[in-house]
Amino acid sequence: xxxxxxxxxxxxxxxxxxxxxxxxxxxxxxxxxxxxxxxxxxxxxxxxxxxxxxxxxxxxxxxxxxxxxxxxxxxxxxxxxxxxxxxxxxxxxxxxxxxxxxxxxxxxxxxxxxxxx
Amino acid sequence: xxxxxxxxxxxxxxxxxxxxxxxxxxxxxxxxxxxxxxxxxxxxxxxxxxxxxxxxxxxxxxxxxxxxxxxxxxxxxxxxxxxxxxxxxxxxxxxxxxxxxxxxxxxxxxxxxxxxxxxxxxxxxxxxxxxxxxxxxxxxxxxxxxxxxxxxxxxxxxxxxxxxxxxxxxxxxxxxxxxxxxxxxxxxxxxxxxxxxxxxxxxxxxxxxxxxxxxxxxxxxxxxxxxxxxxxxxxxxxxxxxxxxxxxxxxxxxxxxxxxxxxxxxxxxxxxxxxxxxxxxxxxxxxxxxxxxxxxxxxxxxxxxxxxxxxxxxxxxxxxxxxxxxxx
Numbered sequence: 001x002x003x004x005x006x007x008x009x010x011x012x013x014x015x016x017x018x019x020x021x022x023x024x025x026x027x028x029x030x031x032x033x034x035x036x037x038x039x040x041x042x043x044x045x046x047x048x049x050x051x052x053x054x055x056x057x058x059x060x061x062x063x064x065x066x067x068x069x070x071x072x073x074x075x076x077x078x079x080x081x082x083x084x085x086x087x088x089x090x091x092x093x094x095x096x097x098x099x100x101x102x103x104x105x106x107x108x109x110x111x112x113x114x115x116x117x
Numbered sequence: 118x119x120x121x122x123x124x125x126x127x128x129x130x131x132x133x134x135x136x137x138x139x140x141x142x143x144x145x146x147x148x149x150x151x152x153x154x155x156x157x158x159x160x161x162x163x164x165x166x167x168x169x170x171x172x173x174x175x176x177x178x179x180x181x182x183x184x185x186x187x188x189x190x191x192x193x194x195x196x197x198x199x200x201x202x203x204x205x206x207x208x209x210x211x212x213x214x215x216x217x218x219x220x221x222x223x224x225x226x227x228x229x230x231x232x233x234x235x236x237x238x239x240x241x242x243x244x245x246x247x248x249x250x251x252x253x254x255x256x257x258x259x260x261x262x263x264x265x266x267x268x269x270x271x272x273x274x275x276x277x278x279x280x281x282x283x284x285x286x287x288x289x290x291x292x293x294x295x296x297x298x299x300x301x302x303x304x305x306x307x308x309x310x311x312x313x314x315x316x317x318x319x320x321x322x323x324x325x326x327x328x329x330x331x332x333x334x335x336x337x338x339x340x341x342x343x344x345x346x347x348x349x350x351x352x353x354x355x356x357x358x359x360x361x362x363x364x365x366x367x368x369x370x371x372x373x374x375x376x377x378x379x380x381x382x383x384x385x386x387x388x389x390x391x392x393x394x395x396x397x398x399x400x401x402x403x404x405x406x407x408x409x410x411x412x413x414x415x416x417x418x419x420x421x422x423x424x425x426x427x428x429x430x431x432x433x434x435x436x437x438x439x440x441x442x443x444x445x
Contacts (some may be wrong), residue, residue: 032411040144080235086328094321096329097151100235104144104151112321113308114301115151116380117328 032091034072036065037104046105048072048091061101072105074098138314140297143167147174148279150303156290157297159271165293166286166300173282176201177274179224179233189264189273190224196262200228204387205257205264208277211391212254213321219395220366224273225251231370232362233273237353239360245369252366270428280344283307287340287386304345304393307386311338325349325377325419331439333417335382342386346393347378347419353394363397374400377421382431383414392416401426405443 036043038058046054046067053075054065063084064076071089077098084098092109095115140155143163145169156163176198178184189195197205208221211221224233225248231237248269249322256267266272274281279302290298290309297310299318308318317338321331335343348371351362379396383389392414396404401418408428409415415430417440425440432442 037144040146088327090329093331095151095153095331099146099149099151102146105164112156112331112334113299114306115321115323116306116343117304117325117330117347117350 020073032070032106034091035106035108037106039102046072056103058101063098063101063103065105070088072096075101077101124216130138133354138312140299145170147171148282149275150279152303153301155299156295158295159293162290162293162298163296163378164287169286169289170282173278173285177204177278178273179273186272186274189266193268194263194265197264199262202259202262202264204274204277204281205272206259207281207387208274208391209254209257209259211277211388211395213400214411215392216430217253217366218398219276219391220252220254221272221274221277222252222254222256222270223276223364223366224271225269226364226366226369227273227275227362228271229354230360230362230364231353232351238362239355249369250366276394277387277391279303280304280342280386281340282386283390284386287342303391304347304350306343307341308337308343309331309340322380322417322419323347325376325421326423331437332419332423333440334436335431335434336436337434340384341382342384342389343380343382344386344389344393345378345380346397347371348397349377363394365398372398372400375422376401376418378419379404380417380419380431382415382416382434388414408443409445
């Protein structure tokens with residue numbers, strides 16, 4: 001009887017710890033979100049489950065970010081080459097980068113260790 | 118009771134260990150690209166590597182007026198630092214190995230197309246032929262520490278500098294005893310060691326039609342340099358025609374041979390970088406022949422029609438796509 005009692009307590013504790021670990025892991029990665037960096041500084045974390053529009057400015061330069069249907073993309077930019085605007089809407093994988101304006105949009109969920117672009 | 122607490126402690130240690138798999142990370146804008154560094158273990162190693170990358174930017178940029186390359190291009194003769202002179206010798210070596218398919222003297226052509234500036238345009242037909250006289254490593258003289266360029270010849274390490282930087286950073290990480298790290302410099306990736314959980318590196322190869330997504334994946338363990346050169350990486354359109362940045366040193370025009378990208382896998386990042394450009398310029402047939410002769414690298418070719426060709430060694434690591442294997 002005493003052994004059974006300890007097995008139940010032990011199992012419950014394991015379940016609680018595992019649950020807490022999973023909870024903290026999920027909170028740490030904040031899935032379905034994107035981190036927006038400007039010149040190396042984290043500007044905001046964007047919830048990709050909500051449609052919206054965001055402007056990120058650095059001096060006189062700017063990028064417009066849009067979230068539509070769970071994906072984020074650069075809808076317009078003051079940069080000359082417009083590479084960032086050509087990047088397809090994304091919710092995971094390689095970051096969206098605007099090199100001239102030093103903008104980086106990173107995702108919590110990474111598909112690969114790196115993408116050869 | 119004692120046993121119970123021992124088991125509980127072990128469980129907690131296990132859960133803590135699971136959480137330590139996350140690498141330390143740093144992003145840098147340098148060498149005309151976005152660089153992402155990840156290291157498992159010693160976070161301080163990141164700072165030293167980041168500083169090293171900044172030093173390469175300072176020495177090798179073609180546009181920074183204080184860089185060695187800018188000064189050499191302007192004056193035609195300077196004493197290069199030991200490291201820049203070493204890189205130049207390597208660039209000349211790979212240029213000769215590839216019979217000029219990779220050439221560090223293409224800068225006059227790059228400027229004519231505007232690929233070193235914000236505005237690009239098709240040069241007038243009479244502009245390019247005279248510039249071809251300035252192209253070729255026979256226009257470079259290295260006399261001891263002094264480097265002399267023929268009049269009109271200018272250097273651009275854009276096709277080799279990132280690979281060289283990745284290779285040197287790998288050495289730096291290894292000297293510092295880092296077990297695992299990965300550097301991503303746009304089309305250049307360098308893996309170092311193996312991740313603490315023992316899992317394979319997974320590297321995506323960009324789809325030339327949609328470069329933000331992968332067309333295939335490479336799975337492997339250990340240190341490897343991987344470099345992709347693709348016509349989609351930098352281009353402009355004029356009168357409905359697309360012109361990309363990989364110029365044929367023999368003609369001065371963007372290479373048009375049906376290739377959309379070439380990925381090279383090698384132990385040396387410098388070699389992988391130089392050869393990815395060279396193989397693109399050579400085209401599939403000649404590049405395949407070169408691979409058979411060299412036996413020092415592996416390659417993956419993606420054609421404009423979407424078909425993929427992989428050399429034997431690359432095919433062993435490739436997944437997520439259909440491909441034709443190139444045999445020795």
